[in-house]
Amino acid sequence: MSEHRETAPAAGVELGGTKCVCLLASGPDSILEEVRLPTRGADETLAAIREVLARWRAGPGVRALGIAGFGPLELDPASADFGRVTATPKPGWRGADLLSLAEGLDRPVAVDTDVNAAALAEGRWGAAQGLRSYAYVTVGTGIGVGSVVDGRTVRGLGHSEAGHLRIPRRPGDDWPGVCPYHGDCVEGLASGPAIAARAGRPGEQVPPDHPAWETAVAALAGMLHNLVLTTCPQRILIGGGVAGGQPWLFPRLRRGLIDSLGGYATADRIAADLEAFVQPPALGGRAGPLGAIALALAAAER
Numbered sequence: 001m002s003e004h005r006e007t008a009p010a011a012g013v014e015l016g017g018t019k020c021v022c023l024l025a026s027g028p029d030s031i032l033e034e035v036r037l038p039t040r041g042a043d044e045t046l047a048a049i050r051e052v053l054a055r056w057r058a059g060p061g062v063r064a065l066g067i068a069g070f071g072p073l074e075l076d077p078a079s080a081d082f083g084r085v086t087a088t089p090k091p092g093w094r095g096a097d098l099l100s101l102a103e104g105l106d107r108p109v110a111v112d113t114d115v116n117a118a119a120l121a122e123g124r125w126g127a128a129q130g131l132r133s134y135a136y137v138t139v140g141t142g143i144g145v146g147s148v149v150d151g152r153t154v155r156g157l158g159h160s161e162a163g164h165l166r167i168p169r170r171p172g173d174d175w176p177g178v179c180p181y182h183g184d185c186v187e188g189l190a191s192g193p194a195i196a197a198r199a200g201r202p203g204e205q206v207p208p209d210h211p212a213w214e215t216a217v218a219a220l221a222g223m224l225h226n227l228v229l230t231t232c233p234q235r236i237l238i239g240g241g242v243a244g245g246q247p248w249l250f251p252r253l254r255r256g257l258i259d260s261l262g263g264y265a266t267a268d269r270i271a272a273d274l275e276a277f278v279q280p281p282a283l284g285g286r287a288g289p290l291g292a293i294a295l296a297l298a299a300a301e302r
Contacts, residue, residue: 008061010300012292013049013101014114015069017090017141020045021289022052024060026297028125028283028290032060042085042096049101057105064108066295067098068117068288071144075112075155083111089180108299116153116160117291118239118281119146124294126282127237135233136281137163138240139220143187147231154231163187167222173215186223190216192242208248217249221256224278228257229265237281244280254278 009032012023018039025031035052039045056062072088074081083099102109112120119136122128128136128148136146143163147154154160164185177188178197188194195203198212206212220238227233243249254274261267270277281287 006063006300008063010064010066010293010296011053011056011062012066012289012294012296013053013068014117014288014292015039015045015067015098016114016288017070020049021292022049023289023293024056024062025290025293027293028286034289041092046096046098046100050103053101053105062105062107064110064296064300065102065105066117066292066297066299067101067109067111068114068292068295069098069111071113072158072161073098073111073113075159108296108302110295110299112153112291112295113144113146113159114288114291115144115146116148117146117295118283118287119148119153119237119291120294120298121283121287121290122237122281123148123151124297125290126287127279128235131234133231133233134235134237135162135227135231136287137220137223137236137238137243139190139192139238139242140240141192143191143220143223143240145223145227147227147233149231162223162227163191165223165226167219167226170215170218175215186219189219190223190242195242203242204245208246213249217252217256220253221260224253224257225260228261228270232266235276236278238278239281239284239287244284250275250278250280 009024009026014021020037022035024033037048072086074084074086085093085096128134132151133149138144145162147160177184178194179185179188192203195212199206199210258271
């Protein structure tokens with residue numbers, strides 16, 4: 001058994017709404033095994049993941065464990081609920097203890113949100129290498145934002161939920177949005193389900209000139225505006241199923257951001273290299289699972 005060797009690979013677990021990805025790796029170019037599991041009830045899903053981790057511990061060994069979970073999560077180490085899922089709308093997952101995955105492992109462990117972890121992966125291996133402050137945005141079934149400020153993911157009273165920011169509406173547009181909590185927050189106006197509901201058809205069938213995209217672009221540009229003026233990112237990466245499938249969105253989002261900033265603050269510096277400031281992530285769909293590996297390696301290094 002090699003679990004106590006400092007050269008052992010890291011284990012990463014990305015818990016998603018429909019699937020979980022378990023990765024045994026040291027980085028994007030050193031992946032030993034990947035296991036995908038359906039996300040069912042919390043007890044059943046976590047038990048299946050523990051079986052994978054136990055097999056890895058008994059085989060090649062595990063240097064550390066990183067857990068990247070859908071949220072909201074309790075990330076305050078002083079809280080009795082540290083590592084638990086909190087007010088999620090996903091049935092059966094509220095109160096689920098993600099840190100129970102580390103039971104019996106006896107190795108360093110770290111937990112963060114899936115988007116925060118993906119941001120860390122982009123900083124370690126991807127399109128944010130060399131930057132101290134940046135944001136990773138995923139636009140898909142929901143909208144999540146992982147913000148890194150001075151090398152650390154943003155935490156405080158909870159964690160960043162910038163996908164639920166309220167933004168100004170386009171004049172004359174009173175469509176209520178689809179977010180069950182806020183209606184017309186950014187996620188309620190620009191997520192995949194929002195675009196589909198507004199257009200009456202799946203997002204991939206909605207042409208670029210449909211009014212649903214105008215609403216989505218305005219909402220996302222407003223969110224980028226707020227990120228620029230709050231967390232001061234040096235770069236914003238935008239991925240996810242919606243953004244990744246619509247490359248023509250990027251020029252419109254860039255223009256929308258510059259128009260929204262109106263020349264204020266760092267607008268001129270952003271405009272000088274706009275394509276670099278707002279760009280796709282380099283790791284693509286691997287950012288999430290590799291984010292869990294990035295969390296594990298950081299825990300081992302500490």
